[in-house]
Amino acid sequence: MNTKVLITDYVWPSTDPEREILEEAGFEVIIAPDSSEATLAKLASDVEAIMFCFAQVTEKVLESAGNCKIAARYGIGVDNVDIDKATELGIAVTNVPDYCMDEVTDHALGMIIALNRRLVPHTKKVTDGGWDDVVLDQPMHRTRGATLGIVGFGRIGRSLARKAHGFGMKVLAYDPLIDVGNEIDGVRAVTLDEILTKSDFVSLHVPLLPSTQNMISAAELSQMKRGAIIVNCSRGGLIVEDDLANYLASGHIAGAGLDVVEPTPPDPSSALLSQENIIITPHTAFFSQASTIELEKRTAQEVVRVLRGHKPENLINSDVLGRSRSGL
Numbered sequence: 443m444n445t446k447v448l449i450t451d452y453v454w455p456s457t458d459p460e461r462e463i464l465e466e467a468g469f470e471v472i473i474a475p476d477s478s479e480a481t482l483a484k485l486a487s488d489v490e491a492i493m494f495c496f497a498q499v500t501e502k503v504l505e506s507a508g509n510c511k512i513a514a515r516y517g518i519g520v521d522n523v524d525i526d527k528a529t530e531l532g533i534a535v536t537n538v539p540d541y542c543m544d545e546v547t548d549h550a551l552g553m554i555i556a557l558n559r560r561l562v563p564h565t566k567k568v569t570d571g572g573w574d575d576v577v578l579d580q581p582m583h584r585t586r587g588a589t590l591g592i593v594g595f596g597r598i599g600r601s602l603a604r605k606a607h608g609f610g611m612k613v614l615a616y617d618p619l620i621d622v623g624n625e626i627d628g629v630r631a632v633t634l635d636e637i638l639t640k641s642d643f644v645s646l647h648v649p650l651l652p653s654t655q656n657m658i659s660a661a662e663l664s665q666m667k668r669g670a671i672i673v674n675c676s677r678g679g680l681i682v683e684d685d686l687a688n689y690l691a692s693g694h695i696a697g698a699g700l701d702v703v704e705p706t707p708p709d710p711s712s713a714l715l716s717q718e719n720i721i722i723t724p725h726t727a728f729f730s731q732a733s734t735i736e737l738e739k740r741t742a743q744e745v746v747r748v749l750r751g752h753k754p755e756n757l758i759n760s761d762v763l764g765r766s767r768s769g770l
Contacts, residue, residue, distance in 0.1 A: 444470040446489040447745055449498035452516065453475045454734045460493070460742035467746045481501060487508060493743045496725075499523040504531055512536060512748040514743050515758075517728065519677055521650045525759050535758040536744045540597050541737045542728040546647075547602040549727035550675045551609075552589070553699030554643045556721060557671045558583055560697075563718050580719075581669030581696040583642045586610030591641030592635065593657075594648035594676065595620055602645060603629050605740040612639060618653075638665040642671070646652040650677035660685040663695060671697040675727040678704030687713035690720060701727040 449457060461471050474485055477497035486492060486507035492499060495516040501524045504510070513523050528535050550580040556562060560580060567576050578748050590606045592599045595615040603613045604627070605724040613629045620631040634657075637644060644666065648654050658672070659682040666672070672695060674680055683703060689695040703712075706725070714720060728737075744754045751769050763770050 444468075445749065446470045446472055447491040447493060448472045448474060448482070448489040450474050450482055450492060450494040450499065452495050452738075454738065457738070459735050459738040462748065463739060463742040467749075469745075469749070482506075490623060490749055493741055493745060494523065499528075499659075501527045504533060505526055507533070508659055509767075510767065512745055512754070514741050514744045514754075516737055516749075518542075519649050520758050521677065529759045529762045532762060532765055533769060534748050534762050534766055534768065535548070536741075536748070536752060536754045536756050537758055538737055538740045538744075539663075539756055542730075542733040542741060543598050543601040543749070545730050545733045546598050546675050546727045547605055549701060549723070550602055550645050550647075550673050550699070551605055553673045553675070553721050554645065554671060554682050555585070557673075557697030557699055557719060558585065558643070560719060562721060583669075587612065588642040589614060589640055591616070591637035591644045592629070593617075593637060593644065593646045595626065595629070595631070596647065599645075599647040600627060600629075602647070603627065611643075634662075635665065638662055639667070640738065641670060643671045646672075646674045646676050646680050648680065652681050655679055656682050658682065660688070663689040666695065668694050669696045671699070673699040675699075675701040678702040678706065683712065683714055687717060690714075690717045697721075701725055 447464050464471050474481055479500055481682045482503045483506040486503055490509050490511050492510055492513045499513055504524060504527050510522050510533050512534045513528055518537055518539050520537055523535055525535055553707055564576055579669055589612045592602060595617040606613050614632050614637055615629045616632060616637045622631055622633055624631045663685055686698055690698055699721045701723045702725055711717045748768050753770055
């Protein structure tokens, strides 16, 4: 019987890059017609690998996949797979943590610059016929000398810091895994409170975990400088969006850039959508043709490694070692 690999969902033009790698390895590729739990559970019943993007790989899906050895995420975050259940069943979970660092940091920095320079509302004013109606009474920081606070100082956070330094920004970082006072690549680690109170721009780059759910609410927004800008290119659920809408409406927060919201798509009645100085993109910060092809290939290569009994490059659930279905 052929070794089958299930692709639950994807958002790029084709699966040709990963299909070429998988088929060359002798595997049969199955594309799910939709990503409902019922459909995925049925299709997973005789596959040895699951590749998933935004689909939810739930306990039921994993339990239905009696032969599955690996659940490979197309991307960085793994909050849409039941890692505990996968580990219990001996299924390795992998991701690709560094494929889109340039794209995400370009996106975050682009949002910061666009929001600070008020490019979107000023463009709208002109296209609405109001060239002479722009009143320059809104906060606008000089980027050279401004402070960027980065929440989460992993690969992407450090990449963003390097680019921000090129603009002449001062950079502070908060990361619970880095001791306060440590300095990395010219960036000093500080507390979250210090990030909020000292930064002109704040950019979030942390995973969605119980400890980070709603980490930015009214209490944190009130600590931020009046006229500050906040950007989230990480995960929806990090910011309490109703609170953010209130602080944008009051003018305390001068701008917000969101590549992720919760829920998706956003409710049309969301107060965020009526704010003037906001940029919302549909979770596309990761995208470029180059990054997407890299993602497709590297996700497929992880599947080939595990199904051939080799340790993957990026194993999320190291507790599976010694009891995995693939013999890792």
